[in-house]
Amino acid sequence: MESIDTELAARIRNDIVLGNYGEEERISEARLCDTHKVSRTPVRLALRMLEHEGLIRRSEGRGYFVNAPNVNDVLQAVQVRGHLESLAARLMAQSPDRLSTLPILEAAIEEIDRLILVGKMDHASIRLIQKQNAVFHKTILECCGNDFIGFTCSRISHMPMLEVGAMVFDRQVLSTKEGKERSNFRLKLGNSQHKVIFEAIQKGDAVRAEGVMREHSNTMIEYIQVFEKRTKEELTIKDLIDYSGLSVMRKEHDTTGKEKSL
Amino acid sequence: MESIDTELAARIRNDIVLGNYGEEERISEARLCDTHKVSRTPVRLALRMLEHEGLIRRSEGRGYFVNAPNVNDVLQAVQVRGHLESLAARLMAQSPDRLSTLPILEAAIEEIDRLILVGKMDHASIRLIQKQNAVFHKTILECCGNDFIGFTCSRISHMPMLEVGAMVFDRQVLSTKEGKERSNFRLKLGNSQHKVIFEAIQKGDAVRAEGVMREHSNTMIEYIQVFEKRTKEELTIKDLIDYSGLSVMRKEHDTTGKEKSL
DNA sequence: ATAACCGGTTTGGGATCCCAAAAAAAGAGC
DNA sequence: GCTCTTTTTTTGGGATCCCAAACCGGTTAT
Incomplete structure (x- = not known):
């Protein structure tokens, strides 16, 4: 408390x-x-x-x-966070003592792969994936050698969808079969990016690690933008489901209230 | 007040x-x-x-x-700010309505050039240069289209030397003739980077704008690191002179107390 | 002799009180 | 009837008070 x-x-x-x-x-x-x-x-x-x-x-x-933030504010903030993460990826790839933390990244990637393979797209599964996703991103932030990057990210993670490793879905996509398949593909794509980032860091390819990490965050931005165009009226933050550690939106979609703190 | x-x-x-x-x-x-x-x-x-x-x-x-920050903390923070500024430069180069703000950048560059040409390396001149430097950097942050970048920078600018457009000198360098010449060269180099950034933004060359802006902030980092190696004992924040808008260190080097707020 | 227990003291969190400044409302003058 | 002035009310900043929890020191029992 x-x-x-x-x-x-x-x-x-x-x-x-x-x-x-x-x-x-x-x-x-x-x-x-x-x-x-x-x-x-x-x-x-x-x-x-x-x-x-x-x-x-x-x-x-x-x-x-x-000063209520709108979807555009969130998009801008996601861009900033992604840019900071790409810096972290580059620095980690350059860091000499990165090897000891690589197994953590690998384990997170494999666990996400496993969960995707099972293919259950319910709330619990997505939260498990989200958790491993957070582990992956947090590890890079914390082991890149520049602690100030993680600090800066933590200062801006009060906004929805800005927690490191947060994942965003729109409210309709998980209710239809076609939507679930699309989400499944999106998760696969994201994790394949994780793999590339992992390999780049392992090899010490700083430029590639930075570039793919940037692309990785652009994926989330574009997902929201595409969804924004598809909707008729103005897209609000409420229309998105935020799977993050904070889970500001939880009371909106979780009526069981079982898992209070992951 | x-x-x-x-x-x-x-x-x-x-x-x-x-x-x-x-x-x-x-x-x-x-x-x-x-x-x-x-x-x-x-x-x-x-x-x-x-x-x-x-x-x-x-x-x-x-x-x-x-949790007193040391020089290394400041260096990390400068790296983060520089990375954010490079994002701003890229976005501004991509922005369609960047042309209206270009004259501001150009004026700042020319004013700095003029001040360097005069060649006076006293406190007042450097503060004038610092002011135009801040204008240059602030303009890019504010006109890049992503307001969250400037917001994030403002959240971390409480630390010394982290105000946008801040400039750092070491305490000895301005007291000797040779040191003044070195500083003069450093200012010239910095402003030539400004020019390249300006042209890249003008042309819409986002990649180059980002790259040079990154290099521009690396210059400051390396300056401090070089000075750090030159000193015998541990370098402290006190050993550096911070020319920033805030001027936390002012009472250390300004005994006149005339200019309270530039 | 050592460890557990107990009371005093320090310290931070929360509540309440007071005050000055600003907004809103009421009243007076034109 | 409108405007300017004065009074009232609202509101936020600062100070003080109270309390519970934690630290410290001493004492006592094993």
Whole structure:
């Protein structure tokens, strides 16, 4: 259990990204105290945190205004994270003591392969794949030799779909058979990219490791963009399913509430 | 004038990066209240901010410990910022509506050229060059089309030498004639890189814009590394002069105190 | 002698109080 | 009826108070 303000910040953050607050809504400390039944101290700490994260703006006069991110904001952020990850991949490929961590990457790749082969595209399986995916990406970030890359990624991972190793699906694709096949192909493609990245790092091919990692993150961006074009009206964050460690969107699609923290 | 907690956070941050606190020193709220003559409320807000910035760690039991960054941390951070800037350069070169902002870049380059030609290597001149340098880099960040890049950079610019467009010199180099000449050459080299970046963006050569921008930031990293090797003992942040917008180190080298905010 | 226990002290989190500034509303003058 | 001024209310920042948990020191029992 975290301290109240962290918990509170998470709840408000959730409300903001899910669009419960209206684009430019004014937000007051007193109101939050009332709705969340806490004192002003944790509210202020939480608001400061959210301001730092860019989810609310503090008006110079007084008062806070929400800064709800839209899909385009998320896409931009994914691009930034992907670019940082590509730097990490390059550095890791150049690092002399990378060999000891290679088995971790290999194990994650093999586990994802195994899960894809089983072919179950239900929630539980995807979460398992997501977990191994997170392991793969986190390992590269943590073993690249530049700790500041991981730190910077962690500073921006408060937004939905920005947790390292997060995976995004659209809400309809998992409900139809054809959609499931498409998702299966997407997972296969992603893991084959993992393999190429792994081999490049193993061989010390820094340029290739960086390039494929960049391509790997572009895949996610393009997936969202393609889906964006397919929808008639404006695509909102709610239309996407975020499989990430944080799982901000969980209450939207997980009614069982069994797995509280993976 | 900012609110007290922001001011306070800046002061504590300053103390930490200048090494006034000892590597792993315990830091207590009460002590800070006493030394800075403020109540605990702003102290707590400031500590939260610094924790978010990674300059202090909160022990799960209780208490805060300082996490003083060393030169290597700064180098890693510079690498991250440079990598983000190279992404910005690439995106700007790809952006269709980049042409309207090109004159800003060109003006900054010409102004720096003019200042270098005058050849005065005193504090005031270097600050003017620094300002135009910041304009150049900020313009690229702000006009690349991905606002999240600039946002991410701003989130990490609390550390010394990480303000966008910051320039670093070592403390001895500006005191000797030979050192001044070397610095002059370094400025010329930097601005010639600016020119190449400008032309690449103008032509829409995204690959080259990205590559040269990367090289541009590597120049700063290598400068510090070369200086690091030249010194006998461990290089500290204090040994470097930081010409940045924030100028955390100002009180170290500016005794006149005339220019409070450029 | 050592280890467990117990009380005092330190310290951080949360709640409440106070105040100044700004927005909103009411009132006066034209 | 409109505008400018004054008063009221709202709201956020800072200070203080309270409390629970953790650390420290000493004492006692084995």
